[in-house]
Amino acid sequence: MFRPRPDAPAASIRVEVEGRSILVPSGASAAAAVLLAGLASIRDTPVGGSERAPYCMMGVCFDCLAEIDGVPNRQSCMVAARPAMRIRRQRGRRPPPFPPPQAGEG
Numbered sequence: 001m002f003r004p005r006p007d008a009p010a011a012s013i014r015v016e017v018e019g020r021s022i023l024v025p026s027g028a029s030a031a032a033a034v035l036l037a038g039l040a041s042i043r044d045t046p047v048g049g050s051e052r053a054p055y056c057m058m059g060v061c062f063d064c065l066a067e068i069d070g071v072p073n074r075q076s077c078m079v080a081a082r083p084a085m086r087i088r089r090q091r092g093r094r095p096p097p098f099p100p101p102q103a104g105e106g
Contacts, residue, residue: 011036015085030076030087031057031064042066042076043090065090 011023015030017037024033031054034042041051043065054064059078066076067088076087 013081013083015081015083015087017087018089024081028081029057030066030068030074030079030081030085032077033081033085033087034064034066034076039089041089044092046093049092 009025009027012026013024013028014021015024015033017033018039020037022033022037024036031042035054041053043052044050045052052063054077055061057077059075062075064076065073067090068074068076068079069086072090
């Protein structure tokens with residue numbers, strides 16, 4: 001479904017997508033790396049578990065949320081690929097940004 005344009009720059013940065021090492025062009029986004037890796041989806045929705053893939057590629061839709069270098073909830077279309085970057089699918093509900101309050105706190 002997705003393939004590089006014939007005039008695309010040569011792949012020159014090695015990143016890891018779901019444990020697989022791939023080459024991507026310099027300046028490509030992490031979402032583009034996922035597409036180049038041939039993955040059908042990058043995350044599952046928290047409620048129904050529906051698969052989602054990068055869609056708008058400009059930071060509007062949030063369908064490209066992924067775990068990048070161990071940090072969840074990153075908009076992969078807005079993150080430039082870097083050498084040795086690790087990109088993982090985001091599965092289900094994302095963890096809260098801080099620990100929930102304990103009984104008697106707050």
